Amino acid sequence: MGELLVGTCSWTDKALVGSGWYPPGRRDAEGRLRHYAERFPVVEVDAGYYALPVVRNSMLWVERTPPGFRFDVKAFSLLTGHPTRGAALPADLRGHGSGDPELLDEVWRRFGAALRPLAEAGRLGAVLFQFPPWFAPGARAETALHRVRKRAPEWPLAVEFRHPDWWRDDQRGRTEALLRDLDATAVAVDTVPELPTSIPPVTPVTSSELAVVRFHGRSRSWGTGSKEDRFRHTYTQGELSQWLPRLRTLADRVEEVHVLFNNCCGDAAVRAAQTMRDLLADHERADGPARTGPDLTSP
Numbered sequence: 001m002g003e004l005l006v007g008t009c010s011w012t013d014k015a016l017v018g019s020g021w022y023p024p025g026r027r028d029a030e031g032r033l034r035h036y037a038e039r040f041p042v043v044e045v046d047a048g049y050y051a052l053p054v055v056r057n058s059m060l061w062v063e064r065t066p067p068g069f070r071f072d073v074k075a076f077s078l079l080t081g082h083p084t085r086g087a088a089l090p091a092d093l094r095g096h097g098s099g100d101p102e103l104l105d106e107v108w109r110r111f112g113a114a115l116r117p118l119a120e121a122g123r124l125g126a127v128l129f130q131f132p133p134w135f136a137p138g139a140r141a142e143t144a145l146h147r148v149r150k151r152a153p154e155w156p157l158a159v160e161f162r163h164p165d166w167w168r169d170d171q172r173g174r175t176e177a178l179l180r181d182l183d184a185t186a187v188a189v190d191t192v193p194e195l196p197t198s199i200p201p202v203t204p205v206t207s208s209e210l211a212v213v214r215f216h217g218r219s220r221s222w223g224t225g226s227k228e229d230r231f232r233h234t235y236t237q238g239e240l241s242q243w244l245p246r247l248r249t250l251a252d253r254v255e256e257v258h259v260l261f262n263n264c265c266g267d268a269a270v271r272a273a274q275t276m277r278d279l280l281a282d283h284e285r286a287d288g289p290a291r292t293g294p295d296l297t298s299p
Helices: 029-037 055-063 101-120 139-151 169-181 227-231 237-241 244-253 268-287
Strands: 003-008 042-045 070-074 124-130 157-160 185-190 210-215 256-261
Touching (some): 003 268, 070 101, 101 124, 124 256, 157 210, 237 268, 244 268, 256 268
Parallel strands (some): 070 124, 124 157, 185 210
């Protein structure tokens, strides 16, 4: 059975930093990551979407985390077809237009260089390509996905679609086959059900190495409104318990399952992650062994 690693989609989110979850004396950059890594075995680097990560930071992340810790790095916005502000680019690249092939080549190069220290240290869990809501199934999208894999032949790719048609019944088989062909992990999500933009609650397995589940919260404002409106949600034990059989089924089929909470308002994500770890541990005691990662919780 594979290992279930539970964490959150950021350790630097302003709302989390301001919530008081980090204790006095551990609120600087080094202290925050060390504090987080003592409690959870995986984290998503969501900042990679907003600005290019740099080699120096990746080296520091390796130094500040224990062996076996995993970083899932979210791909920079320009690489997934999202609008990208010039200010998000390094200063020496801001004179290029967003469609400039030379700019894209250089962004790919720098993004890959920043991942290298994590990969060499065994800390790189996945590179998350979250595509925008307008990225719909079709020949153009499939070509774009193949282009990503050609650019990054050795990266552990994880793909999250925000257009619900990828996982509709009549398309799901083709989507799974495409991701298997790309050797990419399909990202399952938890969102509010029954909205037009809601992603079907499916848990496809397209890689024997990794499965990823991202819990976005169940706000009725999903897809609209401010960031807080979209992600404000406090998961109940009942909502999380619904996922226990599905997570264990995923763990039966892959080497690692990354369970990441993105309901990033205050400390809601870290509280939900700890509740999920507790529920998985209780489930293990009741129904048999399932590895949930090292016990990193402080006494």
